Amino acid sequence: MRTKIKQLTAQNIGTTVTIKGWVRSVRNQKSFSFITINDGSTLSGLQIIYQATTPGYEETIKNLTTGASIAVTGTLVKSVGKEQAFELDAQSITIIGLCDPETYPLQKKHHSFEFLRTIAHLRPRTNTIGAVARVRNALSYATHQFFNERGFLYIHTPVITGSDCEGAGQMFNVSTLDINKPARTPAGTIDYAQDFFGRKTFLTVSGQLEGETYACALSDIYTFGPTFRAENSNTSRHLAEFWMIEPEMAFADLNDNMDCAEAYLKHVLRYVLNNCSEDMKFFDDYISKGVIAKIEHVVNAPFQRLTYTEGVKILQSASKKFEYPVSWGTDLQSEHERYLAEEYFKKPVILINYPAHIKAFYMRLNEDQKTVAAMDVLVPSVGEIIGGSQREDRIDLLVKRMEELKLPVEEYAWYLELRKYGSVPHAGFGLGLERLILFATGMENIRDVIPFPRYPKHAEF
Numbered sequence: 001m002r003t004k005i006k007q008l009t010a011q012n013i014g015t016t017v018t019i020k021g022w023v024r025s026v027r028n029q030k031s032f033s034f035i036t037i038n039d040g041s042t043l044s045g046l047q048i049i050y051q052a053t054t055p056g057y058e059e060t061i062k063n064l065t066t067g068a069s070i071a072v073t074g075t076l077v078k079s080v081g082k083e084q085a086f087e088l089d090a091q092s093i094t095i096i097g098l099c100d101p102e103t104y105p106l107q108k109k110h111h112s113f114e115f116l117r118t119i120a121h122l123r124p125r126t127n128t129i130g131a132v133a134r135v136r137n138a139l140s141y142a143t144h145q146f147f148n149e150r151g152f153l154y155i156h157t158p159v160i161t162g163s164d165c166e167g168a169g170q171m172f173n174v175s176t177l178d179i180n181k182p183a184r185t186p187a188g189t190i191d192y193a194q195d196f197f198g199r200k201t202f203l204t205v206s207g208q209l210e211g212e213t214y215a216c217a218l219s220d221i222y223t224f225g226p227t228f229r230a231e232n233s234n235t236s237r238h239l240a241e242f243w244m245i246e247p248e249m250a251f252a253d254l255n256d257n258m259d260c261a262e263a264y265l266k267h268v269l270r271y272v273l274n275n276c277s278e279d280m281k282f283f284d285d286y287i288s289k290g291v292i293a294k295i296e297h298v299v300n301a302p303f304q305r306l307t308y309t310e311g312v313k314i315l316q317s318a319s320k321k322f323e324y325p326v327s328w329g330t331d332l333q334s335e336h337e338r339y340l341a342e343e344y345f346k347k348p349v350i351l352i353n354y355p356a357h358i359k360a361f362y363m364r365l366n367e368d369q370k371t372v373a374a375m376d377v378l379v380p381s382v383g384e385i386i387g388g389s390q391r392e393d394r395i396d397l398l399v400k401r402m403e404e405l406k407l408p409v410e411e412y413a414w415y416l417e418l419r420k421y422g423s424v425p426h427a428g429f430g431l432g433l434e435r436l437i438l439f440a441t442g443m444e445n446i447r448d449v450i451p452f453p454r455y456p457k458h459a460e461f
Ligand code: 4AD
Pocket: 165, 166, 205, 206, 207, 208, 229, 231, 237, 238, 239, 240, 242, 244, 246, 247, 384, 385, 386, 387, 388, 389, 428, 429, 430, 431, 432, 433, 434, 435
């Protein structure tokens, strides 16, 4: 039976185990070889001692190259070195898959993240990308745990949709029309009535609108799925395909929303500190010095809550020179968000009550008639990690807002009916999983925290 390296404990010392994985390195000594093997279950892998007197040694050792997959059976022994607690005294090694040492691109030297992106099919075998994958998994698991423990139902909202939730027009079309010869209307425009769905459809930019329908029946729900934005942003914070977590709560206002977002972030980050300590130590040592202390601080200190108007005042009186000037009514840029969280408050900030005209149509209008019950959670080094709001639950105000924005009101009839049939105050938010991973690990570029990043001109693999 195969044992994963992560399962090994001091209790296994003296027993025989079989380990399967990929060779990371081989060091031949006079009478034996040191082999390190990794199976992905942990960062560190396992050291194997392979005595030259073992039957079949000569035959095997010449094919034991970095990248080869092997099965090793041996006795787990206490290690004499201080690098590891124990090592495996091999009785037999079987090579499962050879690896061509001449062409294998992952040699034992430093590779840049740019280079690793070109071999995205092999990069999970590196320490950093492996650690990112384990932290990503832990954050996803802790997300489901947090919401399930609080009675939120996991709802699968559609990937293909007819509506533009954020109203920003950054949608990928979904069509089976022949792009060289699309069906035309008598007027010469493209005839979407003849398309697969009989209408124009897109990849979703958010599951929120559909999520609201379930919240307005089941009270508390969340979605967690792939999300698409055709924005031509070549930044280290944007992807064309990312994963968004979107809770939605009925009978809830902006304060409930802020409380939920703060409790959620603290829960998942605490989970990673407690369950990914080896990977977090690696990030602290090699990727972002001090990241563990930073996350511990976030988990323990209350977030700073303030209004957009107060935030703008702070930015205007900052001695720091910004590339983009700020005044009441301008949308905040990443440099402003980061200044507030990183330099001014030195902790996560929840900014609320933004001017209506810089936010999406569905946000609830405040009594001042100028701002909406929006909230953005801003964190050090990443900037915006969460965007959310209390939703406009008054049908007349919602329709008025949609008309001002020239949205096709009739296409949102189903959404408006939630306000017609038993309307309730409700609120929710969206969190980009990859931004959360950037924050938790201290990784620099969002393209390195999703297995196969999609961004302008890049959809290989
Ligand atoms: O602020 P956004 O656009 O909000 C919404 O989509 C709402 N419908 C959410 C809701 O209330 N249910 O996006 C939410 C979050 C952002 O704060 C950011 O973390 C992430 O999604 N995000 C992206 N992450 C990676 N690449 C992109 N292009 C992203 N756009 C948004």
